[in-house]
Amino acid sequence: MTTTETPVFLDEQAGRSTFVRDTGTVFRRAMRISLRNPVWSVMGLLQPVLYLCLFGPLLEPIAGQLGATNSYQMFVPGLLVQLGMFGALFVGFGLIGEWRDGVIEAERVSPAPRAALVLGRVTRDVIVVFVQGVVLCSVAFLFGLEAPFWGVVLGIVTGALLAAAFASASYAIALTLKSEDALAPLMNGIALPLLLLSGILLPITAATAPAWLNTLSNLNPVKHVVSGIRAQFNGEFGTPTAVWGVVTAIALAGIGMWFGARTFKREDG
Template sequence: MTATTQPLHGRVDPAALPRHVSLADTVGQTMTMAWRATLKMRRNFEQFFDVTIQPLLFTAMFAGIFGGAISGSVDNYLPLLIPGLIGQTVLTACVATGTQLREDMDKGVFDRFKVLPISRIAPLAGPMVADMIRYFIAATLTFATGIAMGYRPGGGVVGVAAAILLAIVAGWSLAWIFTWFGTVGSSAQAVQGISLMVMFPLTFLSNAFVPTDTMPGWLQAFADINPVSHIISAIRDLANDGAVTAEVGWALLGCLAVIAIFAPLSVRGFTKKM
């Protein structure tokens, strides 16, 4: 009787792996990867610096510098500033997602996954699910800092909770853009450079820090169609007024569009790197 064996250290033919993974298995595998990423965060607390220190620093700094010039006082500026800073901080956290992914791929961390019969999206989506913890911390700390400085959100507890939830959903959605950069970039430094070139225009050419009607016409047109502007407007409507407006719908629709475009691109880029 003859047995056929494969070399333990040989490369497994991808064609021999299952081509289809059920939705339930995909969800389970994604959550396993998310737990792995969460354990990694616990051992590397530096990953939380951008969502703990930055909200405190930027809220105090931007309110003091721009409050009087833009709104006449810090108190009047906080309802405009706080949602904008939440959008900026969450977007900054998304940049770290793509950079960390590229670093892990360069170190060979994902090599062990390529021979496993798992969903191709699970190694990407898992760490992004874990990053939702970071988005929650960033949004909560920004609101808490604003409240300590005198911000009183008209939407109350429910409105603020809804705004935080929207920020988390938006962060997870926008992270797919930077995840794609991570799969196609040549190095972690290149991914970070590309991500920052995208992140800064999306943040500052928006309604995050000033009303768009004060901008030149061409710049206002861009800011008004900027998806980040819709997300920030939706957060403002929920936190300041407790209202579920059309902006909330547009923000969620934009998030779905980003996922529909960049999630397949990320999986494709990740598979090619395998």
């Protein structure tokens, strides 16, 4: 649910816009909207929890064949990535509603930096995904997850960084299309191949997949994030796989923020 409430972008002391203040203003407004209508956050968490409950037990008999000592240690990292993607890919629908209500136009005529308009909203989305990740991992421990504490924390943070990338891209695409009917199939068309080629349910390796599928999977940056979080859950913090997963998530978040800010700025014209 959207609201016509618009933030005020004015530094009372300096009489001009400041990046940190305006980012905070956008964030607080976005967070209030989420807290007033938490159903989307709950539904976003429901899907990975169902996978955890209904699919996770099926992996226990084959965990050893996949090189894992604990099936949930292999499976939960994929669910964190799924949570980051689906918790962020569809946030653009809310932005389209705000555009129709005139909120976006009011923000763009303000002196607020365009990056602040994106970062404030993305920060809200990252916090929501982070909290969802904490809940998901807490439930996973009840099912038998065995992983080091700091590995779990780093994995949740990495998944939240991935959410920042997809949320930024979703806002940019939504502001370009300005139509839910066009946004829905496009987001689904992006999400499905990325998820299937990332190995979130089962690892995709040269030993478990045909050569052509493994090659396509290696070209998918989301796969490297999944592999990185799995390494973190194994306590392998300094390995190339773990480091590359974090670097990839940071790079995707940076590209997404650039894309989002650039789209907001371009729409000014």
